Amino acid sequence: MPTPTLPDDAASLAPAEARALFRGGLRVPTSGVSAGYAQANLIALPRDWAFDLLLFAQRNPKACPVLDVAEDGRTSAPLFDGDLRTDLPAYRVYEHGRLVAETTDASEHWRPDLVSFLIGCSFTxxxxxxxxxxxxxxxxxxxxxxxxxxxxxxxxxxxxxxxxxxxxxxxxxxxxxxxxxxxxxxxxxxxxxxxxxxxxxxxxxxxxxxxxxxxxxxxxxxxxxxxxCGVTPQAAVTASAPEFAIGHAPGHMAVTDARDADYQVP
Amino acid sequence: MPTPTLPDDAASLAPAEARALFRGGLRVPTSGVSAGYAQANLIALPRDWAFDLLLFAQRNPKACPVLDVAEDGRTSAPLFDGDLRTDLPAYRVYEHGRLVAETTDASEHWRPDLVSFLIGCSFTxxxxxxxxxxxxxxxxxxxxxxxxxxxxxxxxxxxxxxxxxxxxxxxxxxxxxxxxxxxxxxxxxxxxxxxxxxxxxxxxxxxxxxxxxxxxxxxxxxxxxxxxCGVTPQAAVTASAPEFAIGHAPGHMAVTDARDADYQVP
Known part of the structure; x- marks a missing residue:
């Protein structure tokens, strides 16, 4: 199956359509894709590190506004009705803080003890x-x-x-x-x-x-x-060297099912 | 040493003064005390439950707005320059979801693995x-x-x-x-x-x-x-029965060093 390409009207793709293209192997930055829908950063860490990450987010809310969390064993979330392992355009895999792989499909790297955090993105x-x-x-x-x-x-x-x-x-x-x-x-x-x-x-x-x-x-x-920027948790992974982590490739975000407007305050 | 009493001008007590009275054994609801300073609910859980609590707070932000977290081994926090074990007017101690003690001094019940969460209070x-x-x-x-x-x-x-x-x-x-x-x-x-x-x-x-x-x-x-209301985590403790928990006695809050105005948005 050939790798799909991004249509000219990428802004009007429904989130599920965009995710299907990325699942098929399309690798592009997501800025401008599915306009009107919120995009999110991904950081997935082993359960043993999940409290540290959530507390890091609570203490650094400008950089790490948590939109949703998929607990260990889950690969989707209320905000993201897709598969977190495959439906982003690209992923980065870290071992002990070192980038060991960049891939369009994180399935083979995924672990059942990973807790996935979706963090707000300024593309929104x-x-x-x-x-x-x-x-x-x-x-x-x-x-x-x-x-x-x-x-x-x-x-x-x-x-x-x-x-x-x-x-x-x-x-x-x-x-x-x-x-x-x-x-x-x-x-x-x-x-x-x-x-x-x-x-x-x-x-x-x-x-x-x-x-x-x-x-x-x-x-x-x-x-x-x-x-x-929601890449901040990946910089913390680089600096702090947890045994394992998976994040999105910067700029290659999770396209969520939430509307931009859902995050607007008066 | 006799138990201190609440002065008539409780509203004008500095937070450290109010905490000293509570540390001395004064047991009163804190509504109206140290006007202008934020008050907080306390819920302290073993480290093993800390991620669940912080995620519960993230998912129920109206009831559980986290103002500060004291990690295990700590008994003060940037917002609370006192001793979380003694400086609230009264505490409730839970074992397996059952209320087993209500006390003005939680020192003898405290455990080194407790993570303490300070949660916003409407008294503010x-x-x-x-x-x-x-x-x-x-x-x-x-x-x-x-x-x-x-x-x-x-x-x-x-x-x-x-x-x-x-x-x-x-x-x-x-x-x-x-x-x-x-x-x-x-x-x-x-x-x-x-x-x-x-x-x-x-x-x-x-x-x-x-x-x-x-x-x-x-x-x-x-x-x-x-x-x-920030008693919501204690209702979750009652319903979910973690092995151990300490909370404030409802209405008997942590008087913090943060100003009410710090939490005001335009």
């Missing part, structure tokens, strides 16, 4: 940004969002610690306030930016060299705006 | 209610708030399940909307009511017989208003 508020006329460069360019490990430590929990990871979008200076206002209405998917301008203040030396995803152009008159 | 928004001229009957009467086990099940998590517990305050019919508006600004301390009027809709047969705390008069022209 990109549709509202674009509706307000704020350009989202990586969607225009057809690339993955740029993500950076920062010098800002997360608050540790049990055996887990690590740096805050952020995503960056260039925003025209006269629309930064609007971008703050719009995204602050979505606290469950990272909410308002954690940092506006001044990459050095986050310990980012070179915007053109993201730690995850693809670089994007920051044009004259634009300001780099940084949102907390 | 009583000061803003009163500032808006909405009477809080149990404070006027000097009694404990009325709390009820409802017929509404919480969403289970692992081995934990149980009913939603609510607190009730009678509110004049023409101030119900204001009470909703004011309390909805405090989502971390239960937020807006879960139910207004119609006790039978929650399975409450007789308002004059609360399951926890003291009954209060509902006067003509007043409506019983129900908020989710």
């Amino acid at each position: 508020f990109e549709a509202p940004l674009m509706e307000a006329g704020i350009p989202v460069r990586h969607i225009e360019a057809g690339t993955n969002v740029a993500m950076y490990r920062t010098s800002r430590p997360c608050r540790p929990a049990g055996r887990l610690s690590g740096p805050l990871v952020v995503s960056m979008r260039p925003v025209p200076a006269d629309r930064v306030a609007d971008a703050v206002r719009i995204t602050s209405r979505y606290p469950a998917v990272h909410g308002a930016p954690v940092h506006v301008g001044d990459p050095a203040g986050l310990g980012i030396a070179d915007l053109s060299r993201p730690d995850y995803g693809d670089p994007v152009e920051v044009r004259p008159g634009e300001v780099p705006v940084f949102w907390a | 928004f009583e000061a803003p209610l009163m500032e808006a001229g909405i009477p809080v009957r149990h404070i006027e009467a000097g009694t404990n708030v009325a709390m009820y086990r409802t017929s509404r099940p919480c969403r289970p998590a692992g081995r934990l399940s149980g009913p939603l517990v609510v607190s009730m305050r009678p509110v004049p019919a023409d101030r119900v909307a204001d009470a909703v508006r004011i309390t909805s600004r405090y989502p971390a301390v239960h937020g807006a009511p879960v139910h207004v009027g119609d006790p039978a809709g929650l399975g409450i047969a007789d308002l004059s017989r609360p399951d926890y705390g003291d009954p209060v008069e509902v006067r003509p022209g007043e409506v019983p208003v129900f908020w989710a």
